[in-house]
Amino acid sequence: MGTWEIGEIRFPLSEAFYISVQNVRRRFARVAITTASVTLGIAFFVSLMMMASFQAQAGGAGIQPYMYWLLFISLLVCGVGITNSMLIAVAERYKEIGTYKCLGALDRHILELFLIEALLIGGIGGFTGYVAGLIAALVYAVANPAVGMANALKALAAPNPAVPLVGVMPVALGLLLLGVGIAVFLSLAATLYPAYYAARLNPADALRYEV
């Protein structure tokens, strides 16, 4: 039936990455809000684990079982926050998604753009959260004579088996990896559904959205 050949569609990862970085840079206010919710969640997680490790080093009680529950709830709240802002971020870009499709994008290319963006937000939010948590924990150590800076630094350099998943690593490194890991996971998980829904929209429907 066809009288012309269908060729290939391409969208190299480097191009997708470039556009996602532009999206993060140019929509800074929106991204900052999403990133802040990641940062707060991770900062809470990191500071709590560090403070408990410092206490243990100073001969105190260390990580208590109820803290895991506290962490779980805080990360859950953080996840809901990210999902909420990602839903809006995707919804306000329906028309743009329709445009990409008009220019030749496949569903998976749209998905790629949003997931790379989520990766960036998770990575940045996780790292800033770690730094904020570290600072908070150190302030706590200095302000609390029973702990002190010396104990804090010793605790950071030594492994604490009570820290989940990364108990074998020095606390400072383990919490960095775990914090960024959790942030990226939460961010990806929260973006997956809205991005998948958006990517599957028929271009005519996507273009019709007026925001």
Add this chain to the structure above:
Amino acid sequence: MALRYEYTVETEDLAKYYRMGNYIVKALDGVNLKIRRGEYVSIMGPSGAGKTTLFNMIGGLDRPTRGKVYIDEVDISKLDAYELAWLRARKIGYIFQTFNLIPVLTALENVMLPMIFAGVRREERIRKARELLERVGLGDMLYHSPTELSGGQQQRVAIARALANDPAIVLADEPTGNLDLQTGLEIINLLRQLNKERGVTIVTATHDLKMIDVSDRIVYLRDGKVERIETRAEIAVEAEEY
């Protein structure tokens, strides 16, 4: 690719129905249309006549309820998602009332975007995007972002982008709808010049009467059906009679 097709677009008994609660809206109801290669055709009609729906069907943006659409003699209702994406990238250029540039990319990057999907080499993408932007009169605004451009300038970028992959057809949905009279006129003239220069078929859905002067044919749609088709010669005769 030296093959020449007489008709760029052909529709056969094309229909699109939407369900609205309990009743069915017939946005298009049996449209038969043949558009020759290199023609400039305007689709006119009141709001709700089915112009945008026809635009979506010809552009492979939505599937018809009934009937067929041929682009360069291939029935596009039989294409799968991948093939449709290729068709949109290579065979069709789109221009919208609201310009629809990607806001986070520069003018140059917007024009390069369809060439990325088509697999054009980077140097070639830059060369061609620059050339097209110069052609539409924006040679000194390559690195401006859409927010720094006026409506008319944004539409020029959109026109350059639509032509990036040398499509067989450019579809323009109300291209002057968001522009003032003078800017609208400039855009219409630019489209006509590009149509002559490059031999690209242009189909515009519009209710802008300025479009009549440059169109080879005007298709009047009403209630999802073709009411009548006029050629420019006929319009000129009519004008003389009054």
